[in-house]
Amino acid sequence: MTASTDAAIVKLEDVHLSFGQTQVLKGIDLTINKGDAVSIIGPSGSGKSTILRCINALVTPQSGKITVAGTRVDQLTKESERIQLRKRVGIVFQQYNLFPHLTVLDNIVLAPIKILGADKTATVKLARELLEKVRLSEKADAYPGQLSGGQQQRVAIARALAMKPELVLFDEVTSALDPETVGEVLWVIRDLIRDGMTSILVTHEMRFAEEISDTVVFTENGRIVDHGSPQQIFHSTNNPRIRQFVGGLSGGGRGAVRDGEGI
Amino acid sequence: MQDMNLTGLFIDLMGRLGLNYEFLATGYEAQIWRDGFITTLYLVAVTIPVSLIVGLIFAACLTSGRLWLSAPVRGFVELTRNTPTLVQLMFSFLVLNTVVSNMVGGAQNNPLSPFFWVVAVVGLHVAALHAEAIRGGIEAVPSSMIEAARGMGFSQFEILRYVQIPLAFRSSLPAIVNGLISLVKSTTVGNAIAVSEITYASIMVWTQRDNVVEMMIVLLAFFSLINFVVARVGSWVERRLAIPGYGL
Numbered sequence: 001m002t003a004s005t006d007a008a009i010v011k012l013e014d015v016h017l018s019f020g021q022t023q024v025l026k027g028i029d030l031t032i033n034k035g036d037a038v039s040i041i042g043p044s045g046s047g048k049s050t051i052l053r054c055i056n057a058l059v060t061p062q063s064g065k066i067t068v069a070g071t072r073v074d075q076l077t078k079e080s081e082r083i084q085l086r087k088r089v090g091i092v093f094q095q096y097n098l099f100p101h102l103t104v105l106d107n108i109v110l111a112p113i114k115i116l117g118a119d120k121t122a123t124v125k126l127a128r129e130l131l132e133k134v135r136l137s138e139k140a141d142a143y144p145g146q147l148s149g150g151q152q153q154r155v156a157i158a159r160a161l162a163m164k165p166e167l168v169l170f171d172e173v174t175s176a177l178d179p180e181t182v183g184e185v186l187w188v189i190r191d192l193i194r195d196g197m198t199s200i201l202v203t204h205e206m207r208f209a210e211e212i213s214d215t216v217v218f219t220e221n222g223r224i225v226d227h228g229s230p231q232q233i234f235h236s237t238n239n240p241r242i243r244q245f246v247g248g249l250s251g252g253g254r255g256a257v258r259d260g261e262g263i
Numbered sequence: 264m265q266d267m268n269l270t271g272l273f274i275d276l277m278g279r280l281g282l283n284y285e286f287l288a289t290g291y292e293a294q295i296w297r298d299g300f301i302t303t304l305y306l307v308a309v310t311i312p313v314s315l316i317v318g319l320i321f322a323a324c325l326t327s328g329r330l331w332l333s334a335p336v337r338g339f340v341e342l343t344r345n346t347p348t349l350v351q352l353m354f355s356f357l358v359l360n361t362v363v364s365n366m367v368g369g370a371q372n373n374p375l376s377p378f379f380w381v382v383a384v385v386g387l388h389v390a391a392l393h394a395e396a397i398r399g400g401i402e403a404v405p406s407s408m409i410e411a412a413r414g415m416g417f418s419q420f421e422i423l424r425y426v427q428i429p430l431a432f433r434s435s436l437p438a439i440v441n442g443l444i445s446l447v448k449s450t451t452v453g454n455a456i457a458v459s460e461i462t463y464a465s466i467m468v469w470t471q472r473d474n475v476v477e478m479m480i481v482l483l484a485f486f487s488l489i490n491f492v493v494a495r496v497g498s499w500v501e502r503r504l505a506i507p508g509y510g511l
Contacts, residue, residue, distance in 0.1 A: 058410065058413060058414060079418070079419075080418075083416050083417075083418055084416075086413065086414055086415065086416040087415070087416035090415075091411075091414040091415075093407065093410070093411055093414070095405075095407045095408075095411075097405075097407055097410070097411030097412075099408070099412075099425075099426055100430070100506055100509045101429045101430055101433065101504075101506050101509070110425060111415045111416065111417065114421065114425060115415065115416050115417060115421060116416075142507075142508075143506055143507045143508050143509065144508070144509075145506060145507060145508025145509040146507055146508035147508075156411075159415075160415070163415060163416070
């Protein structure tokens with residue numbers, strides 16, 4: 001985590017960001033290697049989602065260095081440069097945000113064809129493969145409004161993957177789902193991580209984070225309080241705050257059942 | 264020959280009902296009247312797309328977040344919404360048209376016809392109404408959906424083109440159809456600057472023939488028919504664009 005190597009695909013150094021008077025990030029240092037799965041956990045309002053938005057250049061910090069896949073994100077001055085970066089970094093949100101007027105298939109192929117200028121036939125073929133991967137082949141011609149939350153979120157993941165991103169950011173992707181459908185989304189993400197996709201997850205699914213992460217990062221109040229292996233953070237941390245947080249969340253049984261739920 | 268007989272039969276039949284359609288048997292007045300129908304249909308056919316295209320552009324300007332685009336359009340929308348179309352047409356034809364004539368060295372060189380000014384004034388007037396409706400639809404697209412599109416690398420224009428406008432057009436369609444119905448009726452202001460659309464032609468006929476009621480019956484039926492078609496096409500488009508499983 002601390003050593004800067006060539007394998008680092010994301011590197012944040014002393015990143016400070018505030019919205020107006022509110023300081024959201026107060027010096028974030030984070031290094032993520034290619035192929036790693038990193039979970040960012042911590043209480044609401046601790047800056048987790050903002051870290052993801054910095055990596056994707058959706059927000060620009062006031063100070064600090066951000067390097068993503070060889071690009072100095074903090075030095076991008078033009079919107080067109082940020083757009084180039086966003087095309088390479090996938091992001092999936094809590095609210096799925098599929099385009100309601102397009103079918104599932106069109107949702108997936110729109111950006112690759114219209115934004116990247118990809119070949120139409122090849123993209124449709126890729127989209128069908130991705131739909132198979134997220135187990136929604138039969139829903140290609142359905143509209144988002146006809147799908148459950150879990151199905152919509154799986155389409156959203158397929159849509160992000162259709163851009164062939166170098167890494168994918170997941171921003172509390174199961175938080176808006178009912179408990180029964182959380183499992184099917186986690187299953188897809190787990191698969192993706194096993195395939196070696198660099199993934200950064202902001203999540204409240206502690207069991208899941210523990211299972212799939214190479215590194216777990218605990219944030220609070222705009223700072224990274226601690227980071228380490230899942231074993232360290234969840235079981236052998238000396239930090240009482242992390243213990244309290246982790247214990248408080250996983251003790252309730254939330255997330256315990258759903259990991260096992262397949263489709 | 265057959266046609267003449269039919270016309271004669273019609274005039275005779277209407278005469279028995281006490282309705283005077285004798286002008287139909289003349290060459291000149293019947294011709295003006297027939298041309299009036301065509302001119303009105305032509306006006307409607309040209310002005311509807313003008314209003315839609317300009318309305319879309321106005322809405323895009325209003326929601327662009329760029330003051331140099333939104334401020335002039337906002338000014339124009341307010342001015343055109345709050346003043347009578349007839350006054351706008353008079354102003355355009357008597358003032359703007361004269362300015363153009365002077366600039367090109369005389370009215371004989373001015374390519375802008377009264378027909379053009381009706382299309383421009385009515386088209387832009389209704390465009391302002393469309394713009395307000397579409398703007399509402401654009402602003403109703405959730406910011407989280409826009410952020411998701413930005414996150415995928417959509418530019419602001421691409422978000423407008425592929426996400427906001429398709430959704431906004433659907434939600435504003437009922438208002439747009441209302442605007443188009445009002446547009447059809449507004450084309451009659453053309454008679455104020457001697458565009459020989461159907462009301463102008465009808466007035467020409469009834470001042471000679473004193474058959475106001477007869478002409479009115481046809482006028483009202485004609486506009487009712489056009490707007491019936493506009494409304495039906497509108498609801499057809501609405502059904503075509505309906506999104507399964509979505510509230511629009």
